[in-house]
Amino acid sequence: MMTDVASEAARRRTFAIISHPDAGKTTLTEKLLLFGGAIQMAGSVKGRKAARHATSDWMALEKERGISVTSSVMQFPYAGRIVNLLDTPGHADFGEDTYRVLTAVDSALMVIDVAKGVEERTIKLMEVCRLRDTPIMTFINKLDREGKNPIELLDEVESVLKIQCAPVTWPIGMGQRLKGVVHLLTGEVHLYEPGRNFTRQDSTIFASIDDPQLEARIGAQMLAELREELELVAGASHSFDADKYLRGEQTPVFFGSAVNNFGVQLLLDFFVEHAPSPRPRATTTRQVQPEEDRLTGFVFKIQANMDPQHRDRVAFMRICSGRFSAGMKAFHVRSGKEIKLANALTFMASDREIAESAYPGDVIGIHNHGTIAIGDSFTEGELLSFTGIPNFAPELFRRARLRDPLKLKQLQKGLAQLSEEGATQFFRPLLSNDLILGAVGMLQFDVVAYRLKDEYGVDAGFEPVNIATARWIRCDDPKTLEEFREKHAAHLALDAAGELVYLAPSRVNLQLAQERAPNVQFMATREHA
Numbered sequence: 194m195m196t197d198v199a200s201e202a203a204r205r206r207t208f209a210i211i212s213h214p215d216a217g218k219t220t221l222t223e224k225l226l227l228f229g230g231a232i233q234m235a236g237s238v239k240g241r242k243a244a245r246h247a248t249s250d251w252m253a254l255e256k257e258r259g260i261s262v263t264s265s266v267m268q269f270p271y272a273g274r275i276v277n278l279l280d281t282p283g284h285a286d287f288g289e290d291t292y293r294v295l296t297a298v299d300s301a302l303m304v305i306d307v308a309k310g311v312e313e314r315t316i317k318l319m320e321v322c323r324l325r326d327t328p329i330m331t332f333i334n335k336l337d338r339e340g341k342n343p344i345e346l347l348d349e350v351e352s353v354l355k356i357q358c359a360p361v362t363w364p365i366g367m368g369q370r371l372k373g374v375v376h377l378l379t380g381e382v383h384l385y386e387p388g389r390n391f392t393r394q395d396s397t398i399f400a401s402i403d404d405p406q407l408e409a410r411i412g413a414q415m416l417a418e419l420r421e422e423l424e425l426v427a428g429a430s431h432s433f434d435a436d437k438y439l440r441g442e443q444t445p446v447f448f449g450s451a452v453n454n455f456g457v458q459l460l461l462d463f464f465v466e467h468a469p470s471p472r473p474r475a476t477t478t479r480q481v482q483p484e485e486d487r488l489t490g491f492v493f494k495i496q497a498n499m500d501p502q503h504r505d506r507v508a509f510m511r512i513c514s515g516r517f518s519a520g521m522k523a524f525h526v527r528s529g530k531e532i533k534l535a536n537a538l539t540f541m542a543s544d545r546e547i548a549e550s551a552y553p554g555d556v557i558g559i560h561n562h563g564t565i566a567i568g569d570s571f572t573e574g575e576l577l578s579f580t581g582i583p584n585f586a587p588e589l590f591r592r593a594r595l596r597d598p599l600k601l602k603q604l605q606k607g608l609a610q611l612s613e614e615g616a617t618q619f620f621r622p623l624l625s626n627d628l629i630l631g632a633v634g635m636l637q638f639d640v641v642a643y644r645l646k647d648e649y650g651v652d653a654g655f656e657p658v659n660i661a662t663a664r665w666i667r668c669d670d671p672k673t674l675e676e677f678r679e680k681h682a683a684h685l686a687l688d689a690a691g692e693l694v695y696l697a698p699s700r701v702n703l704q705l706a707q708e709r710a711p712n713v714q715f716m717a718t719r720e721h722a
């Protein structure tokens with residue numbers, strides 16, 4: 194018999210949506226939540242976004258720029274499964290955050306705009322999914338508009354993203370001529386009826402393309418074209434292979450229109466059936482199986498000041514094994530301390546709620562005052578750390594410039610706390626009092642300046658500084674490290690976690706330093722340890 198943990202883990206489906214901005218991620222999310230019964234009305238996701246703006250003023254910036262800086266977790270039940278959808282921030286500048294969310298999911302859903310095809314950000318996100326062979330399903334959106342020829346589009350996905358496509362649904366027409374989709378595995382035809390298609394019950398479904406009524410609905414010519422196209426597809430494309438999908442080698446493809454809620458339920462039905470439940474996870478010592486009794490998990494995201502009334506932070510922990518129950522204690526591996534997980538949050542789509550219990554695949558939010566960092570592992574006492582949650586070397590650097598010198602303490606605190614969220618990194622050079630901020634995108638400096646003022650009452654600006662790139666320093670030999678430290682002190686700094694970092698004024702300088710210190714490792718990412 195399966196244990197409680199094993200059966201709960203088996204029904205979890207934890208995933209994220211990856212897409213280029215404007216492909217329809219938010220709209221699709223909304224429709225998925227509708228099917229989960231999590232929200233009553235279309236428009237609620239945007240409504241919730243607006244409500245959250247009210248709770249934290251800095252998000253006014255997010256609104257101004259039309260970007261989504263925060264991500265969240267939505268949980269809903271569907272067909273006997275529990276679906277966890279981890280939202281990824283939409284703006285390109287926030288890539289790092291997105292990368293880390295993708296370490297916390299078991300699969301991904303890729304949304305492609307039928308008119309635009311494979312776009313630049315989708316390519317990048319796909320590269321990240323590749324690192325862990327994350328299984329991916331594809332939804333080709335906006336079929337109610339004219340777009341690329343579906344066969345050519347699949348070719349594009351295959352050649353640009355280097356993944357086999359297995360169409361599961363196939364469109365009948367497009368744009369003004371969109372009539373429906375054929376389900377290639379069941380043979381069923383689902384008609385497109387704008388304003389309906391809300392659920393299966395509202396839709397017209399024929400058992401096959403041979404149903405005589407279909408011809409009456411779409412016309413003889415279109416039916417003939419469809420038959421021809423289906424033959425072509427059968428000959429030219431791949432059929433669904435569950436193992437290839439799970440290995441990340443093949444993506445099942447669906448066509449539809451998110452805004453019209455068309456084709457979405459077919460996708461969701463297939464998703465909950467075939468998408469993987471939580472998989473084993475690598476740690477520093479061993480593989481952790483989800484069905485193990487004891488709780489383990491790792492933190493993939495920190496969000497500061499979610500609620501201005503409580504100046505605390507929420508650490509988002511992905512559960513990898515065992516069962517979480519409200520009020521339990523867990524072992525915080527990095528500090529070696531037990532932490533009481535009181536008031537942990539779960540993320541039912543209706544609202545954040547106090548968690549009663551949670552299982553592998555679920556995410557809980559842990560309130561803390563800065564003791565918990567991205568990449569931290571929790572267990573019930575075992576000394577293990579989950580691996581693979583990267584911290585990327587920033588590519589842009591600025592020195593913080595304070596307008597009121599009396600606010601130095603607040604500035605330091607603000608920079609350190611905001612850097613815990615992971616979008617920026619904070620460095621203190623060994624030999625100066627400078628406060629250096631590193632980021633992967635320019636926009637992040639604006640966000641930090643705005644939040645420093647809004648949340649910490651500090652008026653600070655950022656000025657250019659002569660740093661081109663950063664590398665984390667590793668060296669097993671204490672003597673070599675000490676020598677290196679002395680010789681290069683002018684270029685060394687400590688990051689927020691106290692790790693040694695080399696801040697290079699140029700690539701050439703970095704290269705020379707590396708050549709001169711062959712026994713020292715220069716790392717472009719820091720694995721959270």
Ligand code: GDP
Binds near residue numbers: 213216218221336
């Ligand atoms: P995101 O940036 O990926 O989250 O995209 P959104 O969900 O905000 O959608 C971007 C725009 O495309 C919005 O104006 C949507 O209303 C629109 N949109 C989304 N799905 C469809 C669709 O199926 N058909 C059409 N015509 N527009 C859509």
